Amino acid sequence: MNLQEDIPLAPLTTLQVGGAARYFVEATTETEVREAVDWALLREYPMFVLGGGSNLVVSDAGWPGLVLKIGIVGIEEHVQQDRVRFNVGAGEDWDHFVAHAVARNCAGVECMSGIPGSVGGTPVQNVGAYGQEAGDTICRVLALDVEDMQTREMAAEDCGFSYRTSIFNSTHRGRYIILRVAYELTMGGSPSIRYADLQRYFAGWAQPPSLVQVRDAVRTIRAGKAMLITAGDEDCRSAGSFFKNPVLSESEYQSLVAEATSRGLQIPSYPMVSSQKKVSAAWLVEHSGFAKGFNLGRVGISRKHALAIVNRGGATAADIFELKYMIEQRVREQWGVQLMPEPVFVGF
Numbered sequence: 001m002n003l004q005e006d007i008p009l010a011p012l013t014t015l016q017v018g019g020a021a022r023y024f025v026e027a028t029t030e031t032e033v034r035e036a037v038d039w040a041l042l043r044e045y046p047m048f049v050l051g052g053g054s055n056l057v058v059s060d061a062g063w064p065g066l067v068l069k070i071g072i073v074g075i076e077e078h079v080q081q082d083r084v085r086f087n088v089g090a091g092e093d094w095d096h097f098v099a100h101a102v103a104r105n106c107a108g109v110e111c112m113s114g115i116p117g118s119v120g121g122t123p124v125q126n127v128g129a130y131g132q133e134a135g136d137t138i139c140r141v142l143a144l145d146v147e148d149m150q151t152r153e154m155a156a157e158d159c160g161f162s163y164r165t166s167i168f169n170s171t172h173r174g175r176y177i178i179l180r181v182a183y184e185l186t187m188g189g190s191p192s193i194r195y196a197d198l199q200r201y202f203a204g205w206a207q208p209p210s211l212v213q214v215r216d217a218v219r220t221i222r223a224g225k226a227m228l229i230t231a232g233d234e235d236c237r238s239a240g241s242f243f244k245n246p247v248l249s250e251s252e253y254q255s256l257v258a259e260a261t262s263r264g265l266q267i268p269s270y271p272m273v274s275s276q277k278k279v280s281a282a283w284l285v286e287h288s289g290f291a292k293g294f295n296l297g298r299v300g301i302s303r304k305h306a307l308a309i310v311n312r313g314g315a316t317a318a319d320i321f322e323l324k325y326m327i328e329q330r331v332r333e334q335w336g337v338q339l340m341p342e343p344v345f346v347g348f
């Protein structure tokens with residue numbers, strides 16, 4: 001185990017704010033993970049598990065205990081007729097895995113091309129994009145339970161996947177360290193092009209697109225919204241979408257629609273289970289006075305995406321917080337909706 005001290009965390013995150021980790025270990029095997037956890041438990045140091053740092057806001061004070069970065073890599077493949085099970089190390093880069101699966105002509109994750117971060121991060125908030133969610137194809141999660149130091153193999157049903165939620169970021173937050181994730185994909189399956197952006201992209205094509213073409217399309221669309229990490233694009237210095245799309249009850253939704261209608265506006269919404277409605281957080285932010293490109297000192301809103309708070313250079317976590325509060329407050333005042341942030345706040 002390579003224990004380091006006072007390691008700056010900002011460069012290990014996409015938002016690039018925050019202080020240092022008092023102690024830092026990158027573990028590349030399960031044994032190293034166990035060793036690091038034992039070390040922290042023995043000293044009663046708080047521990048934070050780091051993946052690709054793409055969904056984090058680290059406090060300016062940093063982290064007082066151990067930051068454990070998961071660096072377990074490797075992709076194993078088990079083929080059974082047209083079903084292919086990929087058993088992937090949690091530290092593997094997610095988009096590298098998607099590229100691999102698409103190159104193997106396997107469908108199920110192509111719409112999630114270009115999402116930054118690690119494979120281990122995908123079950124945590126059940127990542128999703130363009131009509132696919134990680135939970136649709138995850139069949140097993142192998143995790144270390146830090147309560148009793150047992151390794152557990154969990155089926156998808158045990159992970160409690162729903163919109164941007166799993167047991168790993170809700171009921172059992174902090175309990176499991178994800179070591180490997182297994183995805184079951186369909187070899188030769190058709191790509192999913194359900195979402196409007198993709199349908200527009202392929203409108204007029206004589207042939208249905210291939211998996212590779214859908215992957216390329218998703219990456220192109222994402223790049224246009226600064227949702228693909230691209231060197232030199234300042235609007236990518238973000239944690240992706242900063243707020244979740246609010247899920248409203250039927251009556252909450254109806255009063256929001258009535259308010260919008262009275263102002264001559266129409267709010268985009270998507271049906272959910274049991275008569276709930278998911279409404280567009282981006283719309284709420286934009287219609288509360290925060291246009292794309294809005295600036296507040298060293299932070300602002302991406303010029304290409306209304307939901308991304310960006311570090312314009314040299315920002316602190318306190319700057320990010322100030323803008324977050326401002327947006328939440330204005331949306332509450334204007335529309336009576338409480339926005340919930342999507343990133344994880346570390347050391348606050």
Ligand SMILES: Cc1cc2nc3c(=O)[nH]c(=O)nc-3n(C[C@H](O)[C@H](O)[C@H](O)COP(=O)(O)OP(=O)(O)OC[C@H]3O[C@@H](n4cnc5c(N)ncnc54)[C@H](O)[C@@H]3O)c2cc1C
Binds near residue numbers: 115177
């Ligand atoms: C430009 C941009 C675009 C994005 N687009 C999308 C999108 O389209 N859809 C979407 O859903 N998300 C999106 N995100 C958010 C982010 O990429 C995902 O949430 C990603 O899965 C986070 O993974 P990570 O490895 O970076 O996790 P981190 O940011 O390092 O950590 C996030 C959380 O997961 C936990 N965690 C990470 N790895 C492990 C592990 N091995 N075991 C246990 N816990 C772990 C951490 O403790 C933390 O609580 C975007 C982010 C950016 C910057």
